[in-house]
Every structure is written in C-alpha cells, then in structure tokens.
Amino acid sequence: MYLRPMYPIKAAAELVGLSTETLRAWERRHGAIRPVRDAQGRRLYNPETIERLSRLHRLTDRGHPIRDLAALDDDALDRLLEDGRRAAYGGVEGLPSRMLDAIADYRVDVFDRDLSVAIATLPMTVLMTRVVMPLLREVGLRWADGRLAVAQERLVSSLLRMRLLAILSPPPREQRPRMLFATLPDERHELGLIGAALQTLEAGMPVLYLGTELPALEIVRVAVKLGAAGVALSSVDPQQARPALEELRRLDAGLTPGVPVWLGGTNARYLAEELASARIHAVGDAQSMTRGMASHAGRG
Structure with a gap:
C-alpha cells in the first residue's frame, strides 16, 4: 500500500x-x-x-x-x-537593449538598477533566458560592429557576475549535499555556469559555487569532504578541450562512486564522448542540466 x-x-x-x-x-x-x-x-x-x-x-x-x-x-x-x-514580464523583452544603451553612456547606475529589479522580480529561468542570455548575445553583436568598447563589454560582465554571484551565497547551516559548480584550469568563461547554478538553486537543490580555474583534485577534495551530490563544470574554450580531458580523468578517478558529473559548454559533448564514463553527462543548456540533476537526485 x-x-x-x-x-x-x-x-x-x-x-x-x-x-x-x-x-x-x-x-x-x-x-x-x-x-x-x-x-x-x-x-x-x-x-x-x-x-x-x-x-x-x-x-x-x-x-x-x-x-x-x-x-x-x-x-x-x-x-x-x-x-x-x-x-513582472511586461517590459522584459526590451530590457537587454535598454541596459546596454545605458552602458554605452557609462550610466552604470541605470544598468545596475534595471538588473537588480529583474533579479528581484523574475523567476530564475525567465531572468536567464529572457534577460541575461539575450544581454550577452547583444553584447557580442555590439562589440563585433564597434558599438561597444572592450571596457564596456568587461563592465557588463563584471556587473552581471557581481549581482548573480551574490544570489549564490550559501545559506548558513545548510546540511543537505550540495551540487558543486566550477571550471577547470585555464577556463575563465563562467557566466553560463553561474546561470546553471542559479537555476539549480531555484529548483530547490543546495549549491556551492567554487569559481573558475580549479584543478580536478581540488574539486575532488571539496566533493569528498562535503559529501557532494554532484559536480557541474563548464568548458567553453576550444583550446582547453584537450587539457580538460586529463583533468576530467583525475576527477572521475577521485570522486566517490555514484557522484555524477555534468558538463556544459561547447566542449561538453566532445569531452563526454572521449571519456565514455558512466558518471559524466554532457548537457546542452542550463535547463537540461537542472533537469538531469533533479532526476538523479530523485533516484538517489
């Protein structure tokens, strides 16, 4: 019964x-x-x-x-x-362009205000898919055609990183096994990984964001010490795909049996296919990663 x-x-x-x-x-x-x-x-x-x-x-x-x-x-x-x-969603479609118009005039206060309001009022999936990711795409377009200077592009990235990472501060006395998020050595791209961590947190799973450029053995040490529920990594830079293979082999060998590893980014499928490990899964986007984590947690 x-x-x-x-x-x-x-x-x-x-x-x-x-x-x-x-x-x-x-x-x-x-x-x-x-x-x-x-x-x-x-x-x-x-x-x-x-x-x-x-x-x-x-x-x-x-x-x-x-x-x-x-x-x-x-x-x-x-x-x-x-x-x-x-x-809350009324003016969200035009928000990325308005925010970049503010950055073009170095009106950092306007950009930061609009970003803060979006974070406070939008569910995480909407924030990432309809504000943050379109904002990053628009940054790339404006940088390519000369409408955005390198300093302005880096200003957008730093402001996004600061505000989004503030959400990921771990709550005190959190005892449940966490999902660890990081990148491997020489992999500096992290905004997509931060987005995946935020959506995982929104789905109700505890998260610990470790940051960028961590050796696999350091990630293993944290995962074993905390009894992590899983590890999520992002690999975007094509030049780092081969070095990432060796790091991932160390990670695979060192993690406790049954702890999954989720790979996102443009190198993810190649890395997963080369490694052919039962614990390592390539995912196409943050939502797929979050669904996979939730499904694995439900079976645990």
Whole structure:
C-alpha cells in the first residue's frame, strides 16, 4: 500500500525556505495552513501543504501580507501568482537593449538598477533566458560592429557576475549535499555556469559555487569532504578541450562512486564522448542540466 510522505516541521521549513517560527505563526495567528498531528502531538505536513506554503512564501516575498492571503484557497493563490508574473514580464523583452544603451553612456547606475529589479522580480529561468542570455548575445553583436568598447563589454560582465554571484551565497547551516559548480584550469568563461547554478538553486537543490580555474583534485577534495551530490563544470574554450580531458580523468578517478558529473559548454559533448564514463553527462543548456540533476537526485 502506498503511504503518502509526511514531513516534520523542520523538514517542511527547509523545503520551502522558511523558518519553523514562521510556519507556526502562519498556523496559529493566521490560520493559513493546517498541519496534522502525530500521536505525540508533533506537526506533520503533507505534500499539498508544502505546495501551499511555497505559494504563500512566493507571494509574501512579492509584498502580499500573509493576513490577506491566509483565507484564500490554492486556486486563488495561483491566480495571484500568475497576475504577478504577467506584470513582472511586461517590459522584459526590451530590457537587454535598454541596459546596454545605458552602458554605452557609462550610466552604470541605470544598468545596475534595471538588473537588480529583474533579479528581484523574475523567476530564475525567465531572468536567464529572457534577460541575461539575450544581454550577452547583444553584447557580442555590439562589440563585433564597434558599438561597444572592450571596457564596456568587461563592465557588463563584471556587473552581471557581481549581482548573480551574490544570489549564490550559501545559506548558513545548510546540511543537505550540495551540487558543486566550477571550471577547470585555464577556463575563465563562467557566466553560463553561474546561470546553471542559479537555476539549480531555484529548483530547490543546495549549491556551492567554487569559481573558475580549479584543478580536478581540488574539486575532488571539496566533493569528498562535503559529501557532494554532484559536480557541474563548464568548458567553453576550444583550446582547453584537450587539457580538460586529463583533468576530467583525475576527477572521475577521485570522486566517490555514484557522484555524477555534468558538463556544459561547447566542449561538453566532445569531452563526454572521449571519456565514455558512466558518471559524466554532457548537457546542452542550463535547463537540461537542472533537469538531469533533479532526476538523479530523485533516484538517489
């Protein structure tokens, strides 16, 4: 017989990113949720209640008072979320061009303000696919035809990196196995890897971003020490494909059995085919990487 999973309050709080104190307050003070109790009187939360808590969390983050949300059913909460999505996405298509127009005039404050608002209001997948990636493509086009100077291109990259990495700061006391993100020696391209890390974090998986140009044995040392759930790497520079093979062989040999390695970037397919290792997977984009990680975690 199938038994539905039930979560104690600490596990429920971790799943939805709230404190146990907040969960108790939303129950006692506002009646927003109704957990069941076990024989010892401890609160237990079923999957439906976890989903409701997630909706409430997203809406309170957007400024809706919990007192106004508590009496609403789940359909009403979903409608509020959809209304917020439509409002937030209103001008997103033209945002990359407007931000680069600001950089062309060295109006860094305007660029940074627009980027900060996008980060605060857009889901991570939308932020990456409709703002960050189009922005990077437009940077390449403007640099190629002379509308953007090298200094301006580097300014965009540094501002993006600063703001996006701030989101990846690991929460204190995070105990669950993390996905590690890094690049191998002499591989400096990282914005795509940062995007994949952000989408993995958005999907609810703990992330530790290690940065660029790390030797494989250093990554192994961290992965073993922390009991990592997996390793994600980006390899973009064609000149680094052959050296990356040797580093990946060291990584494959050193990691604990069952820990997967996800490769993104233009070299990923070549590297995975050359290595032919059961643990190493090439992925085409950040969404594919995140789906693969989630699927592997679900089997673990």
